[in-house]
Structure formats: C-alpha cells, structure tokens
Amino acid sequence: MLNCRQFTDLASDDIDLQHTGWKRLEIRAHLMICRHCRRFRRHLDRSRQTGAALAQQLWRGDDAMADMIFSRINPSNSGK
Amino acid sequence: MSLPADDQELIRRLKMGDNNAFKQLISSYHPKLLIVARAIVGDVFAEDVTQEAWSSIYKAIAKFEGRSSLSTWMIQIVSNEAKSRLRREKRHSSFGDIDEVRPELDANSFNGGGHWVNPPSHWDINTPELMLQEDQLRHCIEHTLTILPENQKAVFLLRDVEQHSLETIAEQLSLSEANVRVILHRARLQLMKTINHYQETGEC
Numbered sequence: 001m002l003n004c005r006q007f008t009d010l011a012s013d014d015i016d017l018q019h020t021g022w023k024r025l026e027i028r029a030h031l032m033i034c035r036h037c038r039r040f041r042r043h044l045d046r047s048r049q050t051g052a053a054l055a056q057q058l059w060r061g062d063d064a065m066a067d068m069i070f071s072r073i074n075p076s077n078s079g080k
Numbered sequence: 081m082s083l084p085a086d087d088q089e090l091i092r093r094l095k096m097g098d099n100n101a102f103k104q105l106i107s108s109y110h111p112k113l114l115i116v117a118r119a120i121v122g123d124v125f126a127e128d129v130t131q132e133a134w135s136s137i138y139k140a141i142a143k144f145e146g147r148s149s150l151s152t153w154m155i156q157i158v159s160n161e162a163k164s165r166l167r168r169e170k171r172h173s174s175f176g177d178i179d180e181v182r183p184e185l186d187a188n189s190f191n192g193g194g195h196w197v198n199p200p201s202h203w204d205i206n207t208p209e210l211m212l213q214e215d216q217l218r219h220c221i222e223h224t225l226t227i228l229p230e231n232q233k234a235v236f237l238l239r240d241v242e243q244h245s246l247e248t249i250a251e252q253l254s255l256s257e258a259n260v261r262v263i264l265h266r267a268r269l270q271l272m273k274t275i276n277h278y279q280e281t282g283e284c
Contacts, residue, residue: 003194036199
C-alpha cells in the first residue's frame, strides 16, 4: 500500500499520466483516502500551470533583440 | 497534425520570405532556444549555437512541412546544433548523468511510516488566474523561474510551456526519460515551494 511520501514522489508522473495498470490503481486508491495528498497534487498542478503561464511571458524576446539576431543572419535585409 | 491558426498564418508568411515574420519568430522564441542550448552545451557556447540555429532555421523555413509543430521543429534544430558543437568541443554534456533518486520534500514533512506530519496548508489564492493577479507573487515565481538550474529550466520549458512529450524531450536533451521525469518533478516542486511560502508568509 502506497504511503504519502511515496505518493509525493510519484505526483508529477501522475499529472503527466505516466502510470498504468496496478500502479495507477494504487495511486487512485491512495488519493481516495488521503485528503492531504489530494491537496498536494492539486497544489503541484496549479504551481505548474501558473509557472508555465508566467514563463510564457518571461521567456520572450523583444524587437531590438530580434533585429540584432536577424542582422547577423541576413545583413543586407536587416532593416526591411 | 493540425497547427493552431496563428501558427499557420505565421508559417505562411515565413514561407513567403516575409522578414518581419521571421523577426517576430525570433522575438517569440530566442530566449527559449537559448535555454535549450544552454542546457545542452553550457553557457559559454549557448549564444553562438543559438545564432547558428537561427541561420539554419532561416535557410530551412521554406521547406518546413508541418509534420511537427513549429516549436518542436525549431527546438530540434537548436538541439542538433548544440549537440554538434558539443562533439566538436569534445566535451561532455553539462547535464551529465543525474542521480535518479527522487527529489524529496523536507524530511520533517513525514513520519517514519511515510505519512504526513506537516501536511500541505490551505492556499487562499488557489487558482492560476488569481495567483497571476498578485504582483508580489508573480515576482516570486519569476525569480524562481530565473534561478532554476539550467536543466530544470529546459525541461520545464519543453514540457509545461511547449508541451512536448517526455519522450521527445529526452531525445532533444540527450537524457533518459527517467531523468527527464526526475528533473521535471524537481522544477515543479521548486515552484510549489515558492508559492507555498508566499501563501504562508506573504513574502518570497
């Protein structure tokens, strides 16, 4: 029977649907009886979603960066 | 595979040789390609590798067939450039082999039987939408994303932002799938710890 510590190690894989068969059943059974692990999974999933939404904005370039890189690829057309 | 309408329009313009569309592509993807390059080849060569990748993308874009998403295609190109540079420099990947021991939460979270002693606390701000409206929390998460180790940043980017499969990510970064899963879990745990700390204290 899975304990809470073991579940927290498997939580990301559970979010990514990496478990099948018996392991998946074991996880579902544990989540049915453990509200703390349900909360842990929910928090991990929301952290992932929030981090991804922010990363999408954070990891973007700007026009000046694009102009500079493009000018190295194609010096003759950098201003067009 | 069908591409999103925005992607299709951008690809149409790129294939017609529209340089403004290409600059738009650079603006959207350069920091992401840089993260992937840095994870494979290290900081010293990453800028150079990414510039080479942009040249390759520029030359090849007319032949892009849309069998994968534009993102997957470009990341494959930067990944190939980075691996090739790595071979030329005869260096080992900056990733190396990571231990496959699972990341752990604080040891005092559980008792000897593996059950919670300090269970997760309730979050008042409990949806991504609400979290993104909190300026201070945004700042905390941005800081965490910025200081994540390069391998965690790359895996988090490829999985949770670009939504590539674990198998594809493993191939792109020359890692085993098991390693990708461990690294991804570490990145997500780090984000969760940051958010949890803010929810409990109101500080980063």
